[in-house]
Amino acid sequence: MADKEFLRVDGSFGEGGGQILRTSISLSTLLGRPVEVTNIRRNRKFPGMMPQHLTAVKACQQICGATVEGAEINSERLAFSPGQIRGGKYTFDVAESKKSAGAATLVLQTIILPLLFAKNESNIIIRGGTHVPWSPPATYLKQVFLPVIGLMGCQTFLKINRWGWYPEGGGEIACRVKPIDRLRARQFSRRGELRKIYGMSVTSNVGGGVGERQMRAAIKQLRANNLEAQLRNSDVAANGKGTIIFLTAEFDNVRAGFSTIGEKGMPAEKVAEAAVTELRNFLGKDVCLDHYLADQLIPYIALCGERVEMNISKITNHLKTNLWVTQKFIPIKYKLTGPLGFPGVLTIEPAPEPEPLPAPPAIESPAVPT
Numbered sequence: 212m213a214d215k216e217f218l219r220v221d222g223s224f225g226e227g228g229g230q231i232l233r234t235s236i237s238l239s240t241l242l243g244r245p246v247e248v249t250n251i252r253r254n255r256k257f258p259g260m261m262p263q264h265l266t267a268v269k270a271c272q273q274i275c276g277a278t279v280e281g282a283e284i285n286s287e288r289l290a291f292s293p294g295q296i297r298g299g300k301y302t303f304d305v306a307e308s309k310k311s312a313g314a315a316t317l318v319l320q321t322i323i324l325p326l327l328f329a330k331n332e333s334n335i336i337i338r339g340g341t342h343v344p345w346s347p348p349a350t351y352l353k354q355v356f357l358p359v360i361g362l363m364g365c366q367t368f369l370k371i372n373r374w375g376w377y378p379e380g381g382g383e384i385a386c387r388v389k390p391i392d393r394l395r396a397r398q399f400s401r402r403g404e405l406r407k408i409y410g411m412s413v414t415s416n417v418g419g420g421v422g423e424r425q426m427r428a429a430i431k432q433l434r435a436n437n438l439e440a441q442l443r444n445s446d447v448a449a450n451g452k453g454t455i456i457f458l459t460a461e462f463d464n465v466r467a468g469f470s471t472i473g474e475k476g477m478p479a480e481k482v483a484e485a486a487v488t489e490l491r492n493f494l495g496k497d498v499c500l501d502h503y504l505a506d507q508l509i510p511y512i513a514l515c516g517e518r519v520e521m522n523i524s525k526i527t528n529h530l531k532t533n534l535w536v537t538q539k540f541i542p543i544k545y546k547l548t549g550p551l552g553f554p555g556v557l558t559i560e561p562a563p564e565p566e567p568l569p570a571p572p573a574i575e576s577p578a579v580p581t
Contacts, residue, residue: 403463
């Protein structure tokens with residue numbers, strides 16, 4: 212691996228988490244650009260690659276035949292030199308190298324973008340945590356993220372085969388990705404009218420009517436805010452105990468998702484209240500995108516080749532960091548207005564072609580004596 216061929220990315224920049232690594236290898240795989248990521252997750256309590264990060268690296272390696280150095284647990288440096296993207300059937304397990312409930316969803320988000328530009332369809336199975344803290348639940352991908360990138364021309368289909376909670380994991384998601392030629396630009400400046408709210412209360416191996424209580428509490432709290440919703444209660448098979456309330460708000464131009472995962476000692480009514488409060492706060496702002504979705508859409512919008520405006524519920528360091536990484540791979544310019552932690556507007560557009568250097572002045576040849 213010749214050093215001069217690599218784009219170098221400092222994993223300690225900004226938010227300094229695993230998103231820097233995931234965005235880097237995703238765009239490296241897609242664009243065929245070798246990358247070296249150093250200081251991986253330097254700003255976390257336990258730096259270096261955890262099982263879910265290593266699985267994302269190995270997944271990208273497999274779909275493009277990459278040459279890789281540093282792909283191991285706790286590694287803080289990765290050199291990744293991609294080959295050609297190949298669609299097909301793939302299975303990845305976050306717990307393959309070490310027992311883990313690491314997020315299967317983050318692995319999937321890393322490989323969806325490059326697989327969209329493969330020559331043939333891909334069918335992917337990923338095992339691990341499907342509804343775990345500090346990552347988007349699989350329900351969020353199914354109900355929000357994938358439908359919204361569908362507005363940009365992407366055709367993807369997700370199924371939750373088995374739920375996986377923290378700390379046991381053992382869940383499984385299946386995703387089909389159809390290839391596309393290009394991404395269509397989509398403006399995210401206005402969400403439009405609220406069409407409907409719907410959701411689910413889901414539990415595994417939890418007694419006491421917790422799922423029913425979550426559902427009823429959510430409906431009661433929504434009605435207290437003059438909001439009607441269709442909710443259902445489900446008990447699903449899983450290796451361990453878990454509970455979640457998930458609410459989807461569908462608007463004319465976009466979707467948004469709000470969820471709370473139950474914790475030991477947290478009453479079902481409080482779980483419902485937390486999710487409803489997030490939804491209510493979002494509805495109270497004149498914004499289009501929830502801040503999780505805005506962050507996830509950045510590489511897709513950067514690849515559109517057109518100016519796109521995003522009206523975001525909250526400016527985060529995660530958003531700023533992902534912009535920084537994406538700009539290293541894709542020639543874009545952006546403008547972000549609004550204070551950290553508050554609503555703001557982000558515009559992304561292609562960077563102008565650099566002006567050619569002026570031609571050097573002509574040098575007259577010295578006179579030749581005759």
